[in-house]
Amino acid sequence: MKIRHYINTIALAGLAFGIVSCGASGDHPGYEYAPQMYNSVAYEPLTQIKNEDEGQWLSSREDGKGEFFNSNPNNPHGMNMREPVENTVPRNNNGYLPYRLKAFELEKAAELKSPIEATDEVIAAGRVLYQQYCATCHGAGGEGDGKAGEVVGGVANLKGGAYIDLPEGHIFHVIMKGKGRMGAHGSQIPQERIWKIVHYVKQEIQKQ
Numbered sequence: 001m002k003i004r005h006y007i008n009t010i011a012l013a014g015l016a017f018g019i020v021s022c023g024a025s026g027d028h029p030g031y032e033y034a035p036q037m038y039n040s041v042a043y044e045p046l047t048q049i050k051n052e053d054e055g056q057w058l059s060s061r062e063d064g065k066g067e068f069f070n071s072n073p074n075n076p077h078g079m080n081m082r083e084p085v086e087n088t089v090p091r092n093n094n095g096y097l098p099y100r101l102k103a104f105e106l107e108k109a110a111e112l113k114s115p116i117e118a119t120d121e122v123i124a125a126g127r128v129l130y131q132q133y134c135a136t137c138h139g140a141g142g143e144g145d146g147k148a149g150e151v152v153g154g155v156a157n158l159k160g161g162a163y164i165d166l167p168e169g170h171i172f173h174v175i176m177k178g179k180g181r182m183g184a185h186g187s188q189i190p191q192e193r194i195w196k197i198v199h200y201v202k203q204e205i206q207k208q
C-alpha cells in the first residue's frame with residue numbers, strides 16, 4: 001500500500017507540473033523542450049533576436065552572447081539580410097530586365113531586336129517550345145489549324161498575308177502580352193524562351 005501511495009503522489013506531482021508548464025500568456029510562449037531546436041544557430045533571413053542576452057542561461061557560445069541571439073553584428077541595424085542598393089532592378093540568371101512595355105505599346109515593341117542569335121540550337125529549342133505553347137492553337141505548321149484553335153476561333157495563320165512581315169519584336173510582344181483573342185503568355189514563358197520561339201517562327205514557319 002505504501003508503494004502505491006508513493007506512486008500516486010509522484011503521478012499527481014507530475015500532472016500538476018505538466019499543467020503548470022503548459023501555461024502560456026501574452027509574450028510568454030511557455031517552456032520549450034530542447035530550445036536549440038527552435039532557435040537556429042545560423043542567421044535566419046526573416047527572424048531576428050536582437051537581445052544579446054536571450055538564452056544566456058544555456059549559452060555555450062564562445063563570444064559569451066546568449067544562445068538565441070542571432071543578429072548579424074556586421075550589417076546596419078544588425079540585420080541578417082541586407083537590403084538591395086537603392087534603385088536596384090532585378091535581373092534573371094541570363095541578365096534579362098523585367099519587361100516593362102504595356103500591352104498597348106505594340107508599336108514600340110516592334111522595334112525590339114532579339115538579344116539571342118538564331119543558331120541551329122536556338123531554333124531547335126524554339127521548335128520544341130512552339131509545339132508546347134503555340135501548336136495547340138496555331139497548328140504544328142503555323143497555319144492556324146490547331147485543335148484548341150478551332151474552339152478559340154479566329155487564330156492567325158502565321159504563314160499567311162500580313163503576318164509574314166511581322167517584325168520579331170512585334171511577335172515577342174504578342175506572346176508576352178497577348179493581343180485580341182490571344183491571351184498573354186508572359187507569366188508562363190521566360191523571356192529568353194520567348195525569343196527562341198520568335199526565331200523559330202521567323203526562320204522556320206515564315207522562312208524569313
Ligand code: HEC
Pocket residue numbers: 130133134135136137138148149152153154155156158163166171174175179180181182183185197201
Ligand atoms: C489559345 C490559343 C492560342 C495560343 C496558345 C497562341 N495563340 Fe497566337 N493567336 C491566337 C489568336 C486567336 C490570334 C488572333 C488574335 C486576334 O487578332 O484577335 C493569335 C495571333 C497571333 C499572332 C499575330 C499577332 C498580330 O499582330 O495579329 C502571332 C504572331 C501569334 N499569335 C503567335 C503565337 C505564338 C508564337 C504562340 C506560342 C507562344 C501563340 N501565338 C499561342 C491564339 C493563340
